Amino acid sequence: MSASPGQTVGPFFHIGLPYAGDNELVPPGRADAIRLHGRVLDGDGVPVPDALIEIWQADSEGKVCRAPGSIRRDGWTFTGFGRAATDPDGHYWFSTLEPGATQPDRPPFIAVTVFARGLLDRLFTRAYLPDPEVAGEDPLLDTIDSDRRGSLIATRDEQGLVFDIHLQGPRETVFLSFPKHRGVWA
Amino acid sequence: MTTTQADISREIQAGQDGGPEHQPRLDYPAYRSSILRHPTKAPHPVDPEGVELWAPCFGHTDVAEAEADLTIQHAGEPLGSRMTLSGRVLDGDGRPVAHQLVEIWQANASGRYAHLRDQHPAPLDPNFTGQGRCLTDADGWYRFTTIQPGPYPWRNHLNAWRPAHIHFSLFGTDFTQRLVTQMYFPGDPLFPLDPIFQSVTDPKAREALIATYDHDLTSPEFSLGYRWDIVLTGTHRTPLDTDTEEPA
Numbered sequence: 001m002s003a004s005p006g007q008t009v010g011p012f013f014h015i016g017l018p019y020a021g022d023n024e025l026v027p028p029g030r031a032d033a034i035r036l037h038g039r040v041l042d043g044d045g046v047p048v049p050d051a052l053i054e055i056w057q058a059d060s061e062g063k064v065c066r067a068p069g070s071i072r073r074d075g076w077t078f079t080g081f082g083r084a085a086t087d088p089d090g091h092y093w094f095s096t097l098e099p100g101a102t103q104p105d106r107p108p109f110i111a112v113t114v115f116a117r118g119l120l121d122r123l124f125t126r127a128y129l130p131d132p133e134v135a136g137e138d139p140l141l142d143t144i145d146s147d148r149r150g151s152l153i154a155t156r157d158e159q160g161l162v163f164d165i166h167l168q169g170p171r172e173t174v175f176l177s178f179p180k181h182r183g184v185w186a
Numbered sequence: 187m188t189t190t191q192a193d194i195s196r197e198i199q200a201g202q203d204g205g206p207e208h209q210p211r212l213d214y215p216a217y218r219s220s221i222l223r224h225p226t227k228a229p230h231p232v233d234p235e236g237v238e239l240w241a242p243c244f245g246h247t248d249v250a251e252a253e254a255d256l257t258i259q260h261a262g263e264p265l266g267s268r269m270t271l272s273g274r275v276l277d278g279d280g281r282p283v284a285h286q287l288v289e290i291w292q293a294n295a296s297g298r299y300a301h302l303r304d305q306h307p308a309p310l311d312p313n314f315t316g317q318g319r320c321l322t323d324a325d326g327w328y329r330f331t332t333i334q335p336g337p338y339p340w341r342n343h344l345n346a347w348r349p350a351h352i353h354f355s356l357f358g359t360d361f362t363q364r365l366v367t368q369m370y371f372p373g374d375p376l377f378p379l380d381p382i383f384q385s386v387t388d389p390k391a392r393e394a395l396i397a398t399y400d401h402d403l404t405s406p407e408f409s410l411g412y413r414w415d416i417v418l419t420g421t422h423r424t425p426l427d428t429d430t431e432e433p434a
Contacts, residue, residue: 001280002421004394005209005386006215009353012299016291017352043222054360056237064237068245068433070321071287081242102236111238112365118219120210120385122227122366140232167223177229178238178277178362180420183239183276 006121007033011050013115014085021073023061025055026039034160036127037093040116042087045083047090053165054083055094055127062100062108072082075108085139098129098160107141109152114165114175123175127163140176142158148174187344189218192251193378196385206388209363216381218342220348238361239423244321245433256290256332257313264314266295266333268409269356271369274326277358278420282326284430289355290330294318298334298348306338324430331409335375349376350384356416363418370396371412 011019026033040051052180057080058064065080073079084092109126132141132153141149151173154161166173197216204211212224215411232300255310257264275283293299296308315332322328337350353367358364370383377383386392394417403411 001276001278001417002208002391002394003278004365004367004416005391006365007210007353007386007395008220008382009366009432010382011303012291012369014287015301015315017355030245043226048223054364058237062236064240066240066243066433068243068247070242071244071248074247080237082215087391099237106235109236111361113361115366116223118217118223120212120214120217120220120382121225122364123225124362124364139235140230146232147416155419158229168226172225173225174227176232177314177333178232178234178422180362180422181229181238182231183188 002065006153007050007118008117009115011117013052015082016077018085023034023082023092023094024073025080025082025094025096027075032097033095034098036096036110036154036163037091038162038164039090040092040114040165041090041169043166045169047086048116048167049086049088049090051086051090051114052083053086053090053092054081054113055096055110056081056146057096057110058097058108059101060097063161064102095174101135105136107135108139108151114167116167119167124178125165125173125175126152127161130154165184191343193347194198194343194346195379196382200382201384202387206385208388208391210385211387212253214381214385216425217385229263234362234422239364241286241357241359241361243433245285246321249319249321250289253318254330258331259315261432262313263293263384263399264311264333268331269334270329270331270403270405270411271352271414272327272329272403272411273414273416274358275322275328275416275418277363277418281425283358283418284324284326285432286322288328288356289323290318290352292332293335293351295333295336297338303389308336324432326370326408334371337374337382342381342426347376347379349374349380354416356418358418358421359425360423362422365416365418368395369414372396373396
């Protein structure tokens with residue numbers, strides 16, 4: 001069957017998608033909480049104030065979460081899913097855990113989707129933890145030119161991780177297509 | 187110089203020359219806001235791994251049944267034509283996507299969003315916010331009660347109007363199936379003029395975004411019925427029985 005086409009989230013997605021606590025996978029300030037944050041930028045390097053970022057990740061042990069509760073969070077259950085709209089400066093943040101590797105000897109990553117006004121369909125990417133080569137070889141990172149590889153790897157700051165997303169331009173983020181998407185892209 | 191509908195219609199026509207494509211072109215300058223916001227490099231092909239082979243779980247703890255009725259969120263009844271909107275969410279292999287989250291948002295009957303950025307001088311409706319959620323059932327069915335949204339002007343070009351639509355957000359059984367799209371109404375005269383709708387250059391694929399009137403969904407003396415089915419991309423992991431079980 002042919003997949004239904006995507007369409008942009010438009011400028012008014014704040015009515016429908018954000019919810020209270022959407023970006024707090026764990027309560028901020030908890031001992032093992034990290035902040036994952038960054039900016040979404042357009043082809044001129046201008047911040048995008050109407051983008052929405054979603055993350056989906058394993059817990060700190062590398063276990064994929066199968067528990068509901070991402071919308072009405074109970075403060076104790078880690079569900080692995082979060083959502084954050086960018087602020088007027090194009091900045092987003094999550095309070096989350098550093099994910100463990102889901103397979104031995106593979107660098108852990110957080111799956112990321114990007115939506116925005118002006119973006120006609122969602123984009124997929126990955127935010128790898130810093131120094132992925134220490135954890136092992138990676139079939140994606142190993143095939144990406146060194147000048148673009150960095151766009152997939154978060155950097156560390158005092159509170160956790162920084163991951164900027166460039167929709168276009170010289171530092172354009174590497175976006176991904178999966179086998180069942182083939183033919184979807186021009 | 188002011189961009190007119192004639193200019194945009196010429197660009198839409200030129201966009202057809204690239205051949206029919208089933209998904210929207212990201213590089214589609216007739217939609218002006220896309221110019222600096224689309225990637226210019228081809229997406230990198232990769233096999234999904236780890237979390238990408240699974241999707242977040244949502245359950246009745248997340249979504250109350252009343253959230254599927256957008257007409258009961260305030261003290262009074264919203265203005266406009268009440269409608270029942272229902273359909274099935276299927277994956278690329280035709281399997282129903284069971285117990286998964288569906289989110290919608292929309293303008294009110296006058297074509298105004300309850301959003302600060304919407305300055306269209308049409309009335310806000312104190313009885314309508316325009317946001318709803320539900321979970322699909324075991325056979326992938328969703329169902330909302332809402333009111334028919336109005337078309338509205340936007341500033342892409344002079345005299346630009348969006349066809350009436352409802353925004354939909356969907357999850358599958360693996361994260362690669364994530365979809366956000368818009369559902370339109372049959373026979374809208376604004377279709378040929380709208381660069382967002384026309385960014386899908388395959389006419390058959392555009393039709394997949396249009397609901398059909400369904401008299402079997404129409405309720406006597408209550409609401410008109412519309413049916414809209416949604417097909418996600420294929421799964422990369424053979425779904426397990428536990429995928430169709432209802433979360434606790």
